[in-house]
Amino acid sequence: MSTIQKIQAEIIEDFELFDDWMQKYEYLIDLGKELAPIKEKYKTKDNLIKGCQSRVWLHAEHTQGKIIFTADSDAIMTKGIVAILINVLSNQEPKDIATAKLDFINEIGLKEQLSATRANGLVSMIKKMKLYAIAFNN
Amino acid sequence: MSTIQKIQAEIIEDFELFDDWMQKYEYLIDLGKELAPIKEKYKTKDNLIKGCQSRVWLHAEHTQGKIIFTADSDAIMTKGIVAILINVLSNQEPKDIATAKLDFINEIGLKEQLSATRANGLVSMIKKMKLYAIAFNN
């Protein structure tokens, strides 16, 4: 089992504890609040991913063969999901990121949040993370 | 009772004889065939009333205080109705034509034929007959 898969399995386990949407949402809100802040200087226009409603900033750094992602969002629920995605994909090797299957999204019931027509920019965020991985892999 | 009204009453009587659409249509076809021909020189572009599908030519002459209409159509059923309209409105005084109420259309079941969206130009023909009457009345 790769590291990325392991982390996903843990997240799924975490979410299995929740009885209802409220606990899940509260957890996401907490994750959002706890997400390590992105450096202000990285909240640039280039790093901005615009959803229709909430915005996501994503910064990537390549150090010691791994990619470190930092990110932020103006909506806290979006930021909670951003935190999970960073948890899964940051500090991993480019080739693992590029090929990662993010099955956990379905299993923890966030599929709707990550559908192409949602207004939160998360789909573009995942795409961009993978593009960074592909770029750094070459 | 004005002449125009009298003629209408007669037409309604005629149509009351028919049991079904077929007799009515055959009668219209006969009327169409018997309609006194319009002079070829009057089948001009100016006298042409274009429906989407069948065309009507209408010519008007003002003599001795009355209007004489002659007309033709390329479709025989249309021509049958043209014949009736001429029967009712031709050889009448302008002011009577201009103010004529053509109730008989409803009563003989030709209403559909004379609705604005029909493709046969008859609505425009009636309009044009009345316009002639108004013009000659001044």
Added chain:
Amino acid sequence: MLDINQIRKQFPILSRKVNGHELVYFDNGATTQKPNSVITAESNYYQNENSNVHRGVHFLSGLATDKFEETRITIQNFINAKHSHEIIFTKGTTDSINIVASGYRSLLNKGDEIIISELEHHSNIVPWQMCCEQSGATLKVIPLLDNGTLDITEFGNLLSKNTKLVAISHISNTLGTINPIEKIIKKAKAVGAKVLIDGAQAASHISINMQNLDADFYCFSAHKLYGPTGVGVLYGKEDLLNELPAYQGGGEMIKEVSFKKTTYAGLPHKFEAGTPNIAGVVAFKAAINFITGLGINNIAKYEEGLLQYATEEVLKIEGLKIYGTAKNKSAIISFNIKGLHPYDIGMIVDKMGVAIRTGHHCTQPIMDKFNIPGTARISLAVYNTKDEIDICINAIKKAKMMLS
């Protein structure tokens, strides 16, 4: 007095559950729900009447044409237009505005000016930007005051003999402001300008009367009037529609076609190229009948009561700010809660069955003006109730608790 329970029973979707809760549908500004009479009119059309319109001689074609044209007359009466051929059926408000704006590309020149306002929906901004780009005309913008009303003094300053067209919404979909269009129209006419009113948010809420109003063009969408999607109206004064260049080419809109010379049909066909949304137009009549059956003034009065109640209640939530506090206002409440993102609020109340809209509501300039990313918006319709408002307010409170 309207019997709201009786009205609610006519809307099947209102008895469905969402996320385990009774649906509270407060997104009526985006689109209204449909009564059974509208749904049935559409399915009945397909089951018994369907045919292409206008040119067929067979029975069904005549029937479909009659039904289609009946709606035109119904609309004519509904808005008190002078002629039925002043009613053009379109795809929606956006389509209607584009037909006019596209036509004005060739009617305007450099030096001419179009005036819109800062509170317009994108559908009443972008077509005019495109029109200006192609014609060389200049776009002027009436600024918005802090209470969400238009700066009418400034409008007066913008007006000049160069003003050729003024395009203003009757009611703001974001702020609820009912614009003083009677005054705007009068002032615009005084300098010889034509006026287009975007009535998307007005037609189901307040009485509109073309012959009193003297607007040159008026646009609205069936789907915001308890009617089907994919149908809209462009009302235009006969002589102006005659002047306006044809928009789309195709079937129905022509008089004669040859490779040498094609001539266009008269109104309304000139602007109705191609097979229209026949079923939608037929069903639209049922929607208008629903409204006139209740009486538009009764609807307006009832919604006013709802608005007042909702405003009072919502303001009890600490840190909540309403955008748009005009005195003359339709039943729309846009708000933000201090420190919270509207998206988060929308997400959470949705889990409690409450459908509100969040975001910029296709009015980015308003967001820019207030320097906010968006708002949460409650927009009400005649089938909404005070009980639903209570449920919504409780849901908002809960969201606030969770998010703070």
Added chain:
Amino acid sequence: MLDINQIRKQFPILSRKVNGHELVYFDNGATTQKPNSVITAESNYYQNENSNVHRGVHFLSGLATDKFEETRITIQNFINAKHSHEIIFTKGTTDSINIVASGYRSLLNKGDEIIISELEHHSNIVPWQMCCEQSGATLKVIPLLDNGTLDITEFGNLLSKNTKLVAISHISNTLGTINPIEKIIKKAKAVGAKVLIDGAQAASHISINMQNLDADFYCFSAHKLYGPTGVGVLYGKEDLLNELPAYQGGGEMIKEVSFKKTTYAGLPHKFEAGTPNIAGVVAFKAAINFITGLGINNIAKYEEGLLQYATEEVLKIEGLKIYGTAKNKSAIISFNIKGLHPYDIGMIVDKMGVAIRTGHHCTQPIMDKFNIPGTARISLAVYNTKDEIDICINAIKKAKMMLS
């Protein structure tokens, strides 16, 4: 083998009476009837799923959006397009063609040439005349041969490096001719021209495959595919749609709006301004499923059998002439009877419950070519039967008797 009785049962209108007779609906070229699955999909949408699409975060908005986008994928698969965002939802074929023709106004210049043909529907003529008028380009016309096929040799002569666009129908709605579009596309590509195919009459009758065909644009209407009115498709290759100027301005089609600068959204939204015909698009999926459930090749084969039978039988009527006798023909028969006007024939057979279309079928140049005022047209669909053909032929014979 298709079970036609089973199929007929799915179409409620087919069991209605017209003028006291069982309806024989042979006006399918104008619009097809709708199966229960389509009618129900539309009413079910309004009863359970209705909301505006794309930008809402609440449950119903997500549901409506998903349903709406499912149809896009269904269409993508139906025509084997490479990307789902190459599928643009429009009002109909006419709308689709106008979007392209309007865009080309600014992409073409004096000296450029557009080629259409003499057998086109007005909807594939007038938009190009307008485009040429505005851009200065020249319209060239492939002539029609006496048998109703295009003069392909002459097409070769018209083609040159000036040819920028070729716009041709897949199947003629008047003559039934299936045009050799594979060949036409190949030849056009050889001189670097783009090709638009008007597939209005093709999509419900024969298999169409974008990736095999290599057409640049392909247009059709849902209402001719057993689907709802007010919905159409514009397929375009990704890069060409990206190049094509935006058509209407408004909600949904923008990325950012400000009075300084507005930027447009990507595909497909760039061409989908305003609230779309959501219910119609959702129901369109059921129509495609109806077709794919039967198998388009089974449909084609069955209709071929009908066409052959009808052609043989109709030719037994003395003095009857068929216009359009191509070898490769769809189930459309246009005819006239010596000395009779098609309008009279249509009127009389209608009284016997038979719905055929009469007139110029929005193809006046074909009428001019054959020097006739119009034709009577039988156009068949998968639910038609040989029995119905017999009824129709008897009705025509009776009409002939009455009129002679």
